[in-house]
Amino acid sequence: MWISTVKANLNTRRARATIKSTDVDALVDVLKQHGLWGDFTLFSGSAELPYRLQAAMYLVFAAMKPGAGIKGVISQWERWQRGENTSVSEEVDLAVKNWVSRTCSEVAEHSSKLLDNIQAKQNDDARGSECLDPFLVHCIRLIWTTINKIAIESTSL
Numbered sequence: 363m364w365i366s367t368v369k370a371n372l373n374t375r376r377a378r379a380t381i382k383s384t385d386v387d388a389l390v391d392v393l394k395q396h397g398l399w400g401d402f403t404l405f406s407g408s409a410e411l412p413y414r415l416q417a418a419m420y421l422v423f424a425a426m427k428p429g430a431g432i433k434g435v436i437s438q439w440e441r442w443q444r445g446e447n448t449s450v451s452e453e454v455d456l457a458v459k460n461w462v463s464r465t466c467s468e469v470a471e472h473s474s475k476l477l478d479n480i481q482a483k484q485n486d487d488a489r490g491s492e493c494l495d496p497f498l499v500h501c502i503r504l505i506w507t508t509i510n511k512i513a514i515e516s517t518s519l
Contacts, residue, residue: 381425385432404516411519419458463517470513473506
């Protein structure tokens with residue numbers, strides 16, 4: 363589970379960490395209580411981040427700010443989520459957008475390399491080496507093309 367990975371990374375970088383492992387559990391609990399846990403999916407053609415992802419990222423990035431107390435962050439986030447506090451700090455908003463853009467750029471780059479590898483493998487197959495099932499190649503290409511498209515579109519959200 364990726365939560366375990368986050369906690370392990372926090373433990374290895376304890377000196378720089380601004381959020382504790384127990385805080386991660388508290389943030390997950392808050393997201394679950396509000397029905398916003400899981401399925402943090404980006405979709406093709408979306409003009410902005412899905413609300414579920416946006417809400418989770420606002421909560422996490424606010425908690426990562428130096429000196430942020432977890433209870434205060436959760437309280438402020440819950441007011442924002444209810445519409446009582448309609449603004450998110452520009453610093454947190456920018457951090458979320460930069461993270462999404464950077465992550466999507468990395469995914470787009472990786473998917474482009476995988477698509478190139480598929481093409482190279484097909485070229486090898488055409489020259490008589492071991493042959494991949496054409497339907498399998500089609501499915502893999504479709505998956506990585508879709509991921510690449512969404513990642514490229516999402517870098518500008």
